[in-house]
Amino acid sequence: MASSPINTERRRATITDVAREAGVSAATAGRALGDYGYVREEIRERVRKAAEELGYRPNSLARSMITGRTNTIGVVGADIANPFFASAMRGIGDVARRDGFGTILTNSDEDVALEREAVGLLLQKQVDGIIVSPASSVETGHLADAARNGTPVVLFDRDVAGLTADAVLTDSVDASRTAVGHLLDLGHRRIAIVAELRAARDMEWPNWIGSATAPDVRMLMPSGARLLGYIQAHEAAGVPVDPALIRGTGSYDPATAREQTLEALRLDPPPTAIFTVDNVMTHGAYQACRDMSIRIPEDLSFVAYDDMEWMTFVEPNITALWQPVYDMGTVAAEMLIRRLRSPEVEPVRRLLGTKLIVRGSTMAPR
């Protein structure tokens, strides 16, 4: 009997094996090990011992076939390599584990087709629920389907029009208004904004300017919502919005953000301040500033959406809009698990607070 370097054959012990070893029926063994039904204490011990000896591990697939629950939650994020999602994922994972759930992770790369595929995969694997950061705020049929067929969905970071589901959000418009308001208060009148504006609807911003009614925020991606806040802050301050200062990249890509920032800096007159709407944009914009040897804040005030550890490493420290990212993750997981336990409660939209951390990168223009 030759032994291969890594044995792949030996059959794993089943509950029937344990039952035989303990001299009881499979049903009883199941009850003893699974904490359901009635078992005499003495028997329970005997079964436990047998299980131990055989190195028995329950097959949760078989269990799930019957119970209809896998104790697994699916997560569809845009990109786990992005610190924003990484941190949120940590929050989700911590809560999930605490409550006995595993987490299946997938990346959508902001692509609706990939997201749909990912959701399909999760449904096939019979996850109990899904936490998703939708790639689009309108193409959400697959999410509605999932929810309708009994797999609850929790929206993460992004709201969606016409889908009644639990959601964990921050008020991007308000936060952005605060951040840009800070710059306006300092006296800035030419503030560049760097944002993806990937979704078609986010590009309709020319219509927002001076219009009495704000667009439905649920139709916007965070990037668009933050631009809306930028516009609202300008209008509240009575400062006209110069469309040339609005730099869209069309994708989550630092290189393009860098280029767009360079474009902005070349304007005449140039901006006296810049606002980047997330950490990817910040990355590219900051690089552009360094490449051009822009002095911050003397030449340009800098405000970033999303606080990152390095923002206190650079000189000057960067003024940033902080979001409770880890908590957004824990709350999302808690909402989902709560719904699994009581499916009937009304869906809730939880809005978590943000905070502008004023540091050295902002000052009055000169």
Add this chain to the structure above:
Amino acid sequence: MASSPINTERRRATITDVAREAGVSAATAGRALGDYGYVREEIRERVRKAAEELGYRPNSLARSMITGRTNTIGVVGADIANPFFASAMRGIGDVARRDGFGTILTNSDEDVALEREAVGLLLQKQVDGIIVSPASSVETGHLADAARNGTPVVLFDRDVAGLTADAVLTDSVDASRTAVGHLLDLGHRRIAIVAELRAARDMEWPNWIGSATAPDVRMLMPSGARLLGYIQAHEAAGVPVDPALIRGTGSYDPATAREQTLEALRLDPPPTAIFTVDNVMTHGAYQACRDMSIRIPEDLSFVAYDDMEWMTFVEPNITALWQPVYDMGTVAAEMLIRRLRSPEVEPVRRLLGTKLIVRGSTMAPR
């Protein structure tokens, strides 16, 4: 019939439903949908249409019960919020998806008990294989068990003594020797090193000094291995090692790294250079330098293990030892999937190359 806000009842269509709808047997429906066995094209179409109409989704649990394969790989990392693991996870996820696998992610927080629990969970969920970054290089019984019982294990970033398994590694000793050698070449004679040295064995370094035989690297965690490289570089250069310059934190915690760095800076004579062995240590050490208004590189040369994007944001840019983190992830996933397809091949240890990126934070001491 009141409709609840989120329907949780409606039974999902099964293959039997599809078969009935298409007027064939369940077996045939399965063949048509699952791409196995023979089906007439005409029938295949009919079944497909029925499946479509009913919104049928295969239940992969049921399939896995029979095939014994879940098309899922488990990942046990220390902390997904750490950019190192986040990036690796992205690599794993990309390859996994490409080859039709899902990924279950768990964090061990460098705790063997948690790791063991995580592995147990993954085994119950019948993952096809596990990628793990072991919390200990000696307490690895649970990993050996998994491998022995037919769930292959790929070691990620950390080798393990006495476990024959595939592994994706970098040569930490060599890389560290290069990094510290760079400082020694510049003329530095007092180089502080900040490392976790959590594992008991990593603390046996006093024995390594001047000993002809190096300890078995497979018994060391990366932190210990990098210290070994530090010592070897010193010995090669004929520079004595001052134990006071070796600062262990005992945990992956930037606050402690900061404190240990402050201690090092207070030494008399102070170090002229510092080497941090991973991004968490770097975080704390860099903070300490900023708090003390240390001028880099005039007062202190700085070399970091692990390149991070912000290292080109700060002034001066930080000299860093780069590792192919994303690729380590893709390679780990590829090795695992290869083994799933051909279990008999001999386990392989893949060593990926690293690179010292010299930037402005290092210069000759003055």
Add this chain to the structure above:
DNA sequence: TTGAAAGCGCTAACAT
């Protein structure tokens, strides 16, 4: 309190 039997949804073996 225990056991026998049925069955979750699917695929594999065996007929035809």
Add this chain to the structure above:
DNA sequence: ATGTTAGCGCTTTCAA
């Protein structure tokens, strides 16, 4: 090429 049957490992009736 298709259908019938059995069964993956477990939990849940139902009887005893």
